[in-house]
Amino acid sequence: MVIQRITIMKKITTHIKLFFGLAALAFATSCAPQLDELTPSAGSNADFTKYVAIGNSLTAGFADNGLYLAGQQVAYPNLIAEQMQKFGGAVGFNSPFFSAEQSDGTGYMRLTALVNGSPVIEMVPAQAVRSESPLLFTKYLDPITNLGVPGMRLDMMGIQGYGSAAGNPYFERLLPDASTLTTTYLSYASSQNHTFFSFWLGNNDVLGYATNGAVTTNSTNRLTTTTEFTALYTAFIGSLVTNGRKGVVATIPDVTSIPYFNTVTRVALLAAVNAVAPAPVADLYIATKTTPRAATDKDKFILTFSSIAGNLLGSTANSPYPYGLHPLNPIEDQYVLDESEQATVATRVVEFNDVIKKVASDNDLAVADAYAFLNRVKSGIVVNGVNVSSSYITGNAFSLDGVHLTPLGNALTANLFIDAINAKYKSTIPKVDVSLYRGVIMPN
């Protein structure tokens, strides 16, 4: 009986071994499913071999009020190029990167603390300044395809000397010394032998004016007219589409869709004033294009006003009347984009976008509708479980300067362009995985 039981046990263990052998085989073959819904492809309607990106600070990867290596690396054209390279496009795509030693570039804003929910921001010092006055940065003269120049305006596209020491230092750093006085941005951008281009210019033709509270003091903050814009835009695109070359253009966002105009509110300012005021204060007074008046919730104070408002509001240093709290000493026009100024700017943006769409249509180009997209972002969207909105810092899309994009904002923009290109040219450029890109860095 005992022997019989041992035999049975042996049999059982033999069978168990056999079974686990089979099970091991099953493990080895238990492959994961294969999903291959998308094969990267250029399609046959556009040639992506040499892709150039033309634009301003957004195209250059400017962020946190500075141009620095980490921002340049995630500029939306660089993300698009990386995706095009999956099918052999965007050959030799290159940006005028600051070196690793000068990676802080022109310096940039950094969030150092949140004190009761309020951000404390410091400036990381510049590393790539080769001249303080005039301000000039380390040159980059190798061939590049990300041609974005911070501050670039359409109305400056044909100005000789714009890339000189007296002009735009971001353009100056891209040009050999011998040609800074003769090169225009138009001639520079249109002579790169591209096969495909992205074009996102025109923002600064309204934004410069708006961010200065609709006050023009120099050529960087004038409001370009629609007549000028139409001529310039048509000419620039005309120089890029020769020989049937294709591209994508982007519309100009509504300026009020950015945190720069949506963060400092009348209510917040009044609350701060009343926190220290001896008697209740009911109204803030602002200068307008006509007469000073009490501010309403529709008037937008610029983001940078928050850092000076504390010293200014209620001050009687330069007037017998408290600053901002009396019609005879109102908050200066440059700090406020008031309701009627907003209307002027909004109308101009719509006119510009009509021109952009018309020119794109005339030349059979794709349109990335940044205007429509950022209007959706303004009220808040959810992307892969992340809240994205035009809220300052917490909206994840805009960097600390309240105007330029975070890496996550750049990834979303890249996908906006990719969608537009794919739809127009029947290509299958894969989308960027947005979840790999960060919002604002939190203090640690």
Place this chain on the structure above:
Amino acid sequence: MKKLLLTLIISSPLLLFAQGSQVNTQSQKALGMAGAGSALFIDETSIFYNPGALVKMDHNSIQIGANAIMYRSTFQEVGSDQTHNTKFQISPPFSLFATFGPKNSWWKAGIGVYTPFGGGVDWGSDWPGKFSLNSLSLRAIYIQPTLSFKLTDNFSFGGGFVYNIGQVDLSRSIPVYYADGSTGQAELSGTGSGMGYNLGVHYNLEDEFSISLSYRSKVVTKLEDGDAQFTVPAGLSTSFPNTTFNAELPLPSSLNLGIAFPVSKKLDVAMDATIINYSIYKELNFDYAENTAVLQDTHSEKNYQNAFSGKVGLQHQTTDKLALRVGAGYVYSPVQSGYVYPETPDNNRIMASAGFTYEFSPKWEMSGAYVFQHIQPRTTTNIETRLSGRYETYIHAPGLSLTYKW
């Protein structure tokens, strides 16, 4: 005044528990027939499949069994060429069944200790759905004392009381960023318990035909004072205090009808149909002990529908000692499009299986089974996270059990 009051609004971590249609692995015999056989098999596993059939056993027995469930899911975001796989891991659900009582009497008792689901899924922390889920591990042990009674030789009924202890571990990325671009993380873990019952009736017409009707009640596992740990940049630590949470995880009731009959002397066929009452799973609420402006209690819509499964299997008594089985089944998912979450990216599924029982002696027998489930590819956009992509899942579940009879 120099500063500007800033309120951070960041979505709170959710325990996105969505137990899709279960893989029942309590009997290797039934598993070999894709889950059919509640009417056919009268043995110690009837404690789980139909307590009413238990009394028809003409002996007593004890069985131990285990499975190795491999859950392989793949995800591809819409418009992307990148695929993301869950990490390979083996979940080992086990079961233990024992019966007691006089032979051929009007009553029999039994106890079952089993894991009705188990397992886990680990997508890692660098996939597009990381803000939904990094990894989830669920372990539950059900203990079920059972009594079964014979009314006539052909008709019997029974019932069991279910007590369950469950444990959940979940981690999820939080969209707050460190300087190197990495994200914060929430880790939630908790244990809880719940209760339910299991009822069944069984009728057989000699050896010709048998029918089984059984009902398992819902079991709501209440997690109390689970640990919620947050790893976030130091500047946000006051917004994400390490705290505790309460939540409830429901496992729905199900109603099962099984029939079995011989086709020939050596060949039996069994069929089972199950309605799983998932429509009770409307929402999941999540209550943190300490709330901040950032960390709020959450309320998540699930809107499950009732699920249905149909399974059919064949058993061939190849020799006196060896029985071979095959089976196939289909399960309609309870998860509506839009409510698919990465912890169980559910869809309708197809099952195929094979199995055997070998009797070494009148006292010892061993059963083995292998079931493969294919959860159909599904392209969906989650209503909450807007994660948009295509999921596909293979489940491999080999298992083995050993029975001693007396």
